[in-house]
Amino acid sequence: DAGVIQSPxxxxxxxxxxxxxxxxxxxxxxxxxxxxxxxxRGLELLIYFNNNVPIDDSGMPEDRFxxxxxxxxxxxxxxxxxxxRDSAVYFxxxxxxxxxxxxxxGPGTRLTVT
Amino acid sequence: xxxxxxxxxxxxxxxxxxxxxxxxxxxxxxNYFPWYKQELGxxxxxxxxxxxxxxxxxxxxxxxxxxxxxxHFSLHIxxxxxEDSAVYFxxxxxxxxxGGGADGxxxxxxxxxxxxx
Numbered sequence: 001d002a003g004v005i006q007s008p009x010x011x012x013x014x015x016x017x018x019x020x021x022x023x024x025x026x027x028x029x030x031x032x033x034x035x036x037x038x039x040x041r042g043l044e045l046l047i048y049f050n051n052n053v054p055i056d057d058s059g060m061p062e063d064r065f066x067x068x069x070x071x072x073x074x075x076x077x078x079x080x081x082x083x084x085r086d087s088a089v090y091f092x093x094x095x096x097x098x099x100x101x102x103x104x105x106g107p108g109t110r111l112t113v114t
Numbered sequence: 115x116x117x118x119x120x121x122x123x124x125x126x127x128x129x130x131x132x133x134x135x136x137x138x139x140x141x142x143x144x145n146y147f148p149w150y151k152q153e154l155g156x157x158x159x160x161x162x163x164x165x166x167x168x169x170x171x172x173x174x175x176x177x178x179x180x181x182x183x184x185x186h187f188s189l190h191i192x193x194x195x196x197e198d199s200a201v202y203f204x205x206x207x208x209x210x211x212x213g214g215g216a217d218g219x220x221x222x223x224x225x226x227x228x229x230x231x
Contacts, residue, residue: 033218043158043203045218056218058115091157102148103219105157 002026004106006092012112018080021109024073025094033093033103034067034077043091049075082113116141118206120222128230133194135225137204138186146207147180147187148219153200161202162189191227199229 005024013019025032033048047057052069060067064083069075079086089110093103117140127133139147148163164171164178164187171178175194180187191198205219 042223043219043221045220048218059218102160102163104160105150107157 004092004094004104006090006106006109008109009107010110010112012114013082014114015083016081017113018078019082019086019111019113021077021079021090021092021111023075023077023092023106025075025092026096026104027073029094029096029104030072031095031097031103032069032075033095034075035091035093035105036088037091037108038088046077079111082111084113087111087113116144116206116208116220118204118220118222120204120225122225123223124226124228126228126230127194129194129196131194133191133198133227135189135202135204135227136186137188137206137222138184139206139220140185141206141208142182142185143208144206147178148205148207149176149178149189150203150205150221151200152203152224158203194227194229196229196231199227201226 034046046059092106095103145166150158177190204222
């Protein structure tokens, strides 16, 4: 089992540029979660999907953030335009069933916006 | 929404001693409480979890206890070893059916566990 796969692992971009983060969940998992981790705010849930449908996006910080899941094996998190305060590690996680079945995290994407 | 408080923020113990990390949560509807271990530069990894119909769960040197009345749960690590050094996060999850909306995890701020040789 390859586990959750994320790309890129590191992203450095200039303020105002569009950033797209990618995630491939564990095969067969029907829940996909996007989290953001910073020193100040810790781990925060941004959005999650069930069977490719967004269920709760109340954690998305503002309209500059958007997420899609076009199929069961792929999701994207897009930031447009990016700002320095978006610098963080973005994790994707997946689970089989609801959160109570155990969420498994990807390696994360370290985003730096200059 | 759910709020999870975690203490202490840093914990230093001698190798071989026990370590205890405590968390409290605010929403009585929460019914799932996982613990994650995160080593520097790595992803959070699930080490143990407990559901609200259970008061205690043990897996080798790791145990978790849950007090639903008081809305707190704790992680216990016995016979600590150098490889236990990491940041530990507790989390809570409100099931979708409760009307809370979020079935994702709300995390505590983390505890940096340092095992002194």
